[in-house]
Amino acid sequence: MDFTIASILVVDGITNGAIYALLGLAIVLVFAVTRIIFVPQGEFVAYGALTLALLQTGQVPGTVWLLLCLAAVAAAMELFTTWRQGRGVAAAFKSALRLVALPVSLAFITAWAAPHQFPMGVQAVLTVGLVASFGPLIYRVAFQSLADASTLVLLIVSVGVHFAMTGLALLFFGAEGFRNPSFWDARLALGGLTINGQAIIIAAATIALMVLLWLFFERSVYGKALRATAINRVGARLMGISSHAAGQMTLAMAGLIGALSGLLIGPTTTIFYDSGFLIGLKGFVAAVIGGLASYPAAAVGALFVGIVEAFASFWVSAFKEVVVFTLIIPVLLWRSITSPHSDEDH
Template sequence: MNFQIAMLLGQDGVTNGAIYALLALSILLVFTVTRILLIPQGEFVTYGALTMAAIQAGHPTPLAWLLLVLTLIECALDLVARWRAGKGLRIDRQMIVKCTYAIALIIAMRNLPLATLPVAFQALLTLCLVVPLGPRLYRLFFQPIAGASALVLLIVSIAVHVAMVGVGLLVFGPEGARTTPFSQTGFEIGPVTLNSQTLWVLIMSVTLIFALFLFFGRSLYGKALQATAVNRTGARLMGISPDMAGKTTFALATFIGCLSGILIAPITTLYFDSGFLISLKGFVGAIIGGLVSYPLAALGALVVGLVEAFSMFWASNYKEVIVFTLIIPFLLWRSLKSHHVEEET
């Protein structure tokens, strides 16, 4: 290995690590607020990438219809909950806005010249289609069991992941897809040409990581969201809605996942089932951060990306094994560091 090859591998590792860092932060975000390990986080990445590819190909994706169906089911569940609470079957303004939004997206997908739209508008349309799926999934599958044990929440999360993979196959098909880069320019750094798409990934990743760190570390609303994971009843008594906190964090996680898919779609080909491995590598970064520290999770994900890149050069057949083996020493260290219940009693 010479210096040029090391630089190229390092560039790939940093690019992948930045994406894994975003996924690690979103997994950490959802877990600290709702105690849910968001296994389907990788599906939001593939949904974002494949939706962007479909829009650039001029194909109106059926994802808007899926959003409408989930919205109608959510409104029906809200009406039943109000009826059981003795508030009557009254359709409020929020329900009308949600349904109108989904219908407007269906009309837009049918009538807009999707293939000729500017890339920025295509990305915005992709976010508008994918991001609302997160709060809908929380309302349908997780909100009714929000007070359940962590094991039950994990089982439901795995079931949602499996369902989303199947829906992805129906909506996008088995073929992989790539999108056109945001820019074709490159920058010479010594013997290596730095792709502009790599810069987009790094800039957006650093911006989001810093924003999340400030939001949860310095803002009152961010701390209020974390309070729902510590004590849902206490948070509700203090005027914090656990249901709204769950929907908000799922919306943020979906936004991060979809944006990650848009950023890496020009770099690598993604398929309907590509999200699981991507999500697992983000999960390794979150574990390195102990599921509590945003900076450590981002740093751990960056290490995962670098190890994966250099493993492809030295032992490409075992790169996945090497990456996932990273989790073992950190789990062992945290197991030895923590105090067991038997030792405390």
């Protein structure tokens, strides 16, 4: 291996690591606010890439029909729960409408726009909106009634949601893989190294999203409410911050990050209905390196994972996944030794 090959591998590792950084940040965010280890984060990536791919062909993506089905289930649950609380029929319908109005509107707009084959920028915006809309609905259907359950119960439910989303992806998208066109086909020469435009877009989008997330949590009222919920759920609830609303907003942000990651990674590899699991799992490794608590550590861990994966692909391509996932073992051992132990219920 010479310097040129090593440079190419480093660039590839940073490019993939930027995607893993976004997923790691999303996993840390969801866990901090809701205590959910969100296994289906990778499914948002696959949904985003596949939705854009089908929109490119002029077809109505299966995401539309799946979103409408999920919205119907969430609305029925919201109606029943609100009615049981004795708040009246009008309040029940208002609460259900507030939950599903935006997802249903986006679904119908996308179904209308798909045959017209609008420019890729419009299709990308519709894709992000559709996939992000899954977040609040998934939280309402699968997690809201179990918000006070133990972390282990929430993890089991999260695994179940992952399998459900993977199976539904096969039903609504089919087994065929898709590869999206690049957002920027330029190639820039830097010495003996050539960097393609898609890699630059991935790096720029990752940095921009991290800055926007920092501004959201530091400067906005909603961001501060989510931070308060992450620090002390009971205290935030006593101050009038709804833990259910915080959970729905958090999963909406996770869906947005996942959809954006799918758009970015789609031109670099072929995405199948089940591709999201491995991609999300690498983001989880990055989140674990950050202790499921530190955003900067998760981002650094993601870049490390991406670079290790790139070099493992060169040296032992058949075992690159083994090498990447083995990274989690020394991290867990180190954290087990250095972190104080507490009771599981605590």
